[in-house]
Amino acid sequence: MKDINKILLLISVVAFTATVFTQCASQQNATSAESATKGVPEYVLQKSGAQLWAESCIRCHNTASPATFSDVQWDVAVKHMEIRAQLTRVEAEKVLEFLKSAN
Amino acid sequence: MKYKYLLSSLLIILVLVESNAQNQSGILDPKPGNSRFLLRGYSDATFMSNDEETTFGNARFVPLFLYKQSDKLFFEGELEFEVEDGEVEVALEYANVNYSIAPNLNLRAGKILIPFGIFFDRLHPSWINRLPTVPLGYGHDGILPTSDLGVEIRGASYLRGMRFNYSLYVMNGPRIEDGEDEAEEVGMIVHEGNEDNNNNKAIGGRLGVFPLRDQSLEIGFSAQSAKLGNRDSELEEVGALLYAFDWTYVRKVSFLGGVIDLKGQVNFINIDDQTYTVEEDSVMESYTFDNKSNSTFFQLGYRPTFGSSQFIKNLELVGRYSTLNTPEEAPWESESTQLALGLNYWIDWRTAVKFAYQMDSITGGHAEDGEEPESLDVNTFYIQWTIGF
Structure with missing residues (x-):
């Protein structure tokens, strides 16, 4: 057994x-652009960065304000979350874009 | 020996695939000024009071170093400085280099938090953990994996429209207490060792699926297999199979006026049958027992978010029920339950003051024939201040 x-x-x-x-x-x-979106369902592509940010962070911890870090710091923090929190590349890119735009 | 061939083959394939990709796109591109360093981490201080003691129990400073060298290369390393019982203890919690092989596929090597379930991998920092304590079975002296040296591939993707995440790892692996140093712990699995005790490596992984499109529900399965005994010892072939189920459900619920946070994990540790012979008080004792342990935790949190009062919005109610059962007839046989009820006040998203009342009930110890095992009930009040940075 x-x-x-x-x-x-x-x-x-x-x-x-x-x-x-x-x-x-x-x-x-x-290619890089094709590779990031290949196989990603349409409903994910239609989600905004703000929506993915709200859905992803709260699974483990409270949601951070975009003002918490600078754009440069968000580059590192979101890459860290892509690895640790297992975000997909599309999710990480959308969340990063939102955080920088709202910063 | 088989691991040497397996790892060598995997690395050669990765290097060939990756060098080909880099030739085509120049994707590594570590230009001067592109690298990024970020210091994060957390700190906490805990007060506790029960019938035995009332004390400012411990304080920790846990810096986390993050370094993004390029889109492909990333380093994370966490130290822990802890003041406990009048001494400062320093530990390397994890330190690893990550290489992003492709979108959604990462390779990590070094000291890694083991993705066995969700608690230690994701929830253990005090600014994330909703209670001042950890569930039964976890922690540095627990029966569940924490961190280890090895390699891991991890990431997330989609399969038939459903999101999933995955981890697969090869680590040095746990060992077994042979009873030479701690006779009363003979047969116990030990996850944190200073050195690798055999040539066998632990193989394991976790698969998590998200059945709902809003990612509010995650269900995970983890497993790990390893041999535990010291090389050239009579326990060398003793193996262990660990597996766990976990779940997370976090969602804003309008009719409750807030966010509910439901998490849990069920763990099983099965170690091969073995007769252990140890010396106790100059007498050789033999122990044979069905070496199976299990532990669970169920946690429910509620945070009001739709009220008008900011003070109310900053509050959070938490309850956690946890169990730990170790093998019958083992010297370390025990049945433990723990109920923790907490009230948190969030000063901001990563700073909180936590109040908790925890009721522990432990029945354990290897009783002689005809004797009842010892029972112990401990109720403890905690206050913990924590800040993430």
């Missing part, structure tokens, strides 16, 4: 890795 659990876990990891790498490799071959 223990071996079966480990085998199932390993198969899941390998299958998932293969899927992610395949998808990302195809994105890497596209």
Whole structure:
């Protein structure tokens, strides 16, 4: 039973890795603009940066005012959240654009 | 040995794919002046009072260093300075370099917060955690993973219109307490070690899905597999399978006049069967037990946002119920429950004063035949001031 659990876990990891790498490799071959929006559902593309900012931040912490940081500081903070909070590239770019415009 | 080939192969593939992409677009582009440094972090001070003690328990200063060298390269590192029991303790919480391989695909290497569920990866900083304490099973002496050395790929994407996020990692992994130093903890999983104790590596990951388009609901599944014993010891082949389910639901609810924040996690730790022999008071004792532990937490927060009074809007009510069950017949056998009720006042979005009353009930200890395990009830009042910066 223990071996079966480990085998199932390993198969899941390998299958998932293969899927992610395949998808990302195809994105890497596209141009930068195409790559960021490829496969992104229409309902996400239609959301504003303000809406994504409100939806994303509050999952973990209170929502920051755009005035909290300068544009330069937001560059770093949003990149950090793209990695740590697992925002998609489209979400991060829209949120950053909104924060800079509202700053 | 298999990890060496696996990691080498992955890195070679990544380097080839990446160098090809850079040749085409010059995307790394670390021009002078493009790099960015940001100092963030948090600090807190806690007062606690119960039947045993009334004390300004501890204070922490936790600077977080962020460095964005380019759109591809990013560094995060967090130190923790803590004053506790009259001593200043310093710890490196995490320090890692991130390389963005492609949109929605990041590779991290270094000391990493382990994405086993949501609490430690996302919620542990005191300006994010809604209560002054952590749920049972977490923390530096907990039975759940915190941070470790290794590599991870992580990101988020969409599948058939549904948003998901993912993490996959290979870490040095936990070890098992063999009883030489702490006989009463023999068989316990230990996640924080100063050195890697074997050649086996922990493999794990987390997958989170967002069934609702407004991202208000996230459901996650995490798993980790590792061998625990010291190399060349009789426990070397003892393995552990950990898995967890977590959920987050945060939404403004008009008829409640505020935001509700529902979070939780259920954890299972299954360690292979093994007979442990330890020396206690110059006598060799043998322990055989079903080495399975579990822990849970369920948290509900409510913050009024639609009222007219700013004072009311700054308040937040929080309740958290948490459990921890360790193996029957183990020397460290216990059943613990914890109920924490809190009232927070948010001075701004990252600064709060938290008041909490926590009721802990612990039944534990390896009782001799015919004896009842010891029980302990502790009620503690906390005040914590926290600031994120």
